[in-house]
Amino acid sequence: MIELSGLTKRYGAKTAVDGLTFTVRPGVVTGFLGPNGAGKSTTMRMMLGLDHPSSGEVRIDGRRYAELRDPLTYIGALLEARAVHPGRTARHHLLCLAQSNGIPERRIDEVLDLVGLTAVARKRPRGFSLGMGQRLGIASAMLGDPRILMFDEPVNGLDPEGIHWIRNLMKRLAAEGRTVFVSSHLMSEMALTAEHLVVIGRGRLLADTSMARFIEENARSFVLVRSPEAERLREVLTGAGLAPTRRPDGALEVEGGDAARVGELAAGHRLTLHELSVRQASLEEAFMRLTHGTVEYQAHGGDGDDEPG
Numbered sequence: 001m002i003e004l005s006g007l008t009k010r011y012g013a014k015t016a017v018d019g020l021t022f023t024v025r026p027g028v029v030t031g032f033l034g035p036n037g038a039g040k041s042t043t044m045r046m047m048l049g050l051d052h053p054s055s056g057e058v059r060i061d062g063r064r065y066a067e068l069r070d071p072l073t074y075i076g077a078l079l080e081a082r083a084v085h086p087g088r089t090a091r092h093h094l095l096c097l098a099q100s101n102g103i104p105e106r107r108i109d110e111v112l113d114l115v116g117l118t119a120v121a122r123k124r125p126r127g128f129s130l131g132m133g134q135r136l137g138i139a140s141a142m143l144g145d146p147r148i149l150m151f152d153e154p155v156n157g158l159d160p161e162g163i164h165w166i167r168n169l170m171k172r173l174a175a176e177g178r179t180v181f182v183s184s185h186l187m188s189e190m191a192l193t194a195e196h197l198v199v200i201g202r203g204r205l206l207a208d209t210s211m212a213r214f215i216e217e218n219a220r221s222f223v224l225v226r227s228p229e230a231e232r233l234r235e236v237l238t239g240a241g242l243a244p245t246r247r248p249d250g251a252l253e254v255e256g257g258d259a260a261r262v263g264e265l266a267a268g269h270r271l272t273l274h275e276l277s278v279r280q281a282s283l284e285e286a287f288m289r290l291t292h293g294t295v296e297y298q299a300h301g302g303d304g305d306d307e308p309g
């Protein structure tokens with residue numbers, strides 16, 4: 001478990017993290033979202049004792065990071081900037097980490113096998129692809145068999161196979177009862193991976209809730225229906241208390257409607273349908289709606305919207 005209370009980080013006049021209080025629990029993957037510059041990396045760095053809070057604190061299974069003996073056995077992390085000594089082989093890199101953290105050497109082969117790098121264990125990471133580099137970073141994070149794992153943008157730049165592998169690994173680690181905390185800007189990927197979400201904007205907590213609730217509360221689902229007799233259909237649906245709205249392209253949207261009911265009402269009135277589909281609200285839509293206004297660098301409008309110079 002990771003517990004943050006009143007966690008704050010100021011850089012001069014800039015407050016990067018502003019009084020964050022939340023708990024990351026074991027057993028589920030918790031996604032960490034926020035627009036660029038929201039303070040995610042700064043928060044993660046403070047969780048790992050790499051940055052000192054201006055005020056507030058982080059507890060890792062009840063203790064401060066500095067109080068942990070052999071911290072890699074409590075919390076493992078994959079951060080965006082990978083620090084691998086260029087002259088060391090993958091195996092040597094893991095060996096150095098193991099030796100400085102009281103981890104038995106046999107664990108190295110286990111983690112190499114776990115991430116699928118056994119065949120290149122004696123090669124230098126310099127020649128590794130992005131995906132292999134990520135796997136080595138994950139092997140380092142897993143080395144101490146920690147109960148808590150943190151991943152900062154783990155799928156950035158990975159191919160679909162690599163993304164799939166990391167997604168399943170994170171889910172498996174959570175299913176084993178570990179605490180898994182992951183940041184990503186890829187909303188569709190996050191929607192498939194995380195069960196719980198923590199969302200921040202300008203350093204402040206915006207949401208700490210389940211994925212399902214977050215989407216339900218911040219985005220809308222509706223039934224989309226198209227008919228060559230749209231006006232007649234609108235009357236029928238309105239008569240049934242469904243309150244459809246008409247889109248400029250002539251289609252009708254029935255918010256909170258049930259597709260079966262719409263279809264049955266249309267059939268009952270012998271109305272032809274060209275489309276009847278359920279549009280599920282997406283995490284991306286919910287995220288955009290919630291964080292709108294907390295984005296640091298916002299583009300206004302589309303092309304040609306520049307102020308005349």
Ligand SMILES: Nc1ncnc2c1ncn2[C@@H]1O[C@H](COP(=O)(O)OP(=O)(O)OP(=O)(O)O)[C@@H](O)[C@H]1O
Pocket residue numbers: 011014015016034035036037038039040041042043
């Ligand atoms: N060392 C630093 N000195 C001054 N300002 C900093 C420093 N580190 C971060 N900041 C500022 O703090 C804010 C939060 O940055 P942070 O990198 O934590 O955001 P983030 O949510 O991880 O962003 P991104 O999604 O772009 O990675 C930003 O405005 C950033 O410019």
